[in-house]
Amino acid sequence: VTGDRLARRYQTLLRFYPSDYRARRGAEMLDTYLMAAPPGRRRPTAADALDVVGGGLRARLRDRGAQSLLDALPVAGVLALSAAAFLGATWLLLVETYHGFPSDGTPRLGAFNSAAAVAWICWLIAAGIFAVAPRAIRPAVGVALLATFVAVPIERVIASMAPWDVAGFWYLPPVQVVLPQVALGLLALSAPVRPGQVVRWAPLAAASSALAFHFAPQELLDQLSFFYRSAAPKVFLGTALVLLGAGLAVAIVLGLRRDARAPWVPLLVLVPVGLLLAVWWARATSDYTPGHNAWPRLVLASTTSVVVTIGLLAATVVLVGRYGPRRARQGTQR
Amino acid sequence: VTTPLREPTFLILTALAGQPLHGYGLITEVGLLSDGRLTLRPGTLYGALDRLGDDGLVEVDHEEVVDGRLRRYYRLTDSGVDVLTAVAARLPRNAPPATERLKVRAAGFRARPVGGTA
Numbered sequence A: 001v002t003g004d005r006l007a008r009r010y011q012t013l014l015r016f017y018p019s020d021y022r023a024r025r026g027a028e029m030l031d032t033y034l035m036a037a038p039p040g041r042r043r044p045t046a047a048d049a050l051d052v053v054g055g056g057l058r059a060r061l062r063d064r065g066a067q068s069l070l071d072a073l074p075v076a077g078v079l080a081l082s083a084a085a086f087l088g089a090t091w092l093l094l095v096e097t098y099h100g101f102p103s104d105g106t107p108r109l110g111a112f113n114s115a116a117a118v119a120w121i122c123w124l125i126a127a128g129i130f131a132v133a134p135r136a137i138r139p140a141v142g143v144a145l146l147a148t149f150v151a152v153p154i155e156r157v158i159a160s161m162a163p164w165d166v167a168g169f170w171y172l173p174p175v176q177v178v179l180p181q182v183a184l185g186l187l188a189l190s191a192p193v194r195p196g197q198v199v200r201w202a203p204l205a206a207a208s209s210a211l212a213f214h215f216a217p218q219e220l221l222d223q224l225s226f227f228y229r230s231a232a233p234k235v236f237l238g239t240a241l242v243l244l245g246a247g248l249a250v251a252i253v254l255g256l257r258r259d260a261r262a263p264w265v266p267l268l269v270l271v272p273v274g275l276l277l278a279v280w281w282a283r284a285t286s287d288y289t290p291g292h293n294a295w296p297r298l299v300l301a302s303t304t305s306v307v308v309t310i311g312l313l314a315a316t317v318v319l320v321g322r323y324g325p326r327r328a329r330q331g332t333q334r
Numbered sequence B: 001v002t003t004p005l006r007e008p009t010f011l012i013l014t015a016l017a018g019q020p021l022h023g024y025g026l027i028t029e030v031g032l033l034s035d036g037r038l039t040l041r042p043g044t045l046y047g048a049l050d051r052l053g054d055d056g057l058v059e060v061d062h063e064e065v066v067d068g069r070l071r072r073y074y075r076l077t078d079s080g081v082d083v084l085t086a087v088a089a090r091l092p093r094n095a096p097p098a099t100e101r102l103k104v105r106a107a108g109f110r111a112r113p114v115g116g117t118a
Helices: A002-016 A019-036 A046-063 A067-096 A116-132 A134-160 A175-188 A199-209 A218-224 A228-256 A264-284 A295-323 B007-018 B023-033 B042-054 B078-111
Strands: B058-066 B069-076
Touching: A002 A019, A002 A046, A019 A046, A019 B023, A019 B042, A019 B069, A046 A067, A046 B042, A067 A116, A067 A134, A067 A175, A067 A199, A067 A228, A067 A264, A116 A134, A116 A175, A116 A199, A134 A175, A175 A228, A175 A264, A175 A295, A228 A264, A264 A295, B007 B023, B007 B042, B007 B058, B007 B069, B007 B078, B023 B042, B023 B069, B042 B058, B069 B078
Parallel strands: none
Antiparallel strands: B058 B069
């Protein structure tokens, strides 16, 4: 009875696969899952559920000739992790450790101006873990993502304890700084757990490149400013262009090797690139007169970029399915 | 247009080089071949088998019905044997230079004075 119940639950999960695939492989897969399950198990484990969902998605993409999209995720994940680590190091060097402005009484976090420094340090740790212990990269990115999610609310609470109103929270990280970081982090979750000997150092190298700010001429630093709000547009524009350039360069190298992942890498990095550019555009076209509300522009730009870039990805999957080279739908035939 | 042969794929081909195996047999064999380092789940396994089938490296050998359930056995095709032979021949060729350079690298690190390169 327990076995029947487990079989029914696996059968329900297998609905993630396309119906023709289930008709062809469902019974065989069910048998394999049941054989792999230890005696007495009543329900599929979370790992099994994820395996079925991932496998179903792969089967659907494969039916459309777009299996390479999933294969390209680890490559895009490394680029995203590199960009996230670079931004973390940049904010630490450019904003969090700058003490040129007068204290307004808001509690500070040791050498740093805000608790957001913890999130940026988590991204640097994730880059380090990718280099020395890449098998732990997903938990490390998860922790960094969580720290990034809570950075803004925690800072707002801390700032509310200041003896007077902190006008505009001018040195605190606004939501628009955190949003592209979260997009990069979500993509970074797909970074490979067994990267190559060179690739594993890429995020740490990207973070180290932010040290250039430490040695940059004062005139350039003055232009960038030491506040998130004013520095973010320029930093994001630069990061977006470099990330897109890196995605295209990787696509060219893969393309020369006739690697099917080539076109998908720039399309995947386009999602965080779009958000970085959206924030840049919204801030660059806003005036800073008192009472000006930049939020509608930010929300419009961010939403548009996400819809357009994910739509472009989905449209490419559909087009490849319709016009690209078809995979044999019968799978491994006798 | 292809993607490189990754470790799980290599181990699946290796497992099938001995004899035809069904899904669970392949999972067990890949676990043994990797000393327990790699645990394939069925969704991942059948995704890999689909791809290997598309590439003409693996095909169905025969089917059995055990306790009312379908069990399908897979085997290497001639192309699969060729690919596995080529990869297996390349691995030992690449291993000695890698080991040699790692030794040189380790010796270099030991010889370098602590505290910098100056």
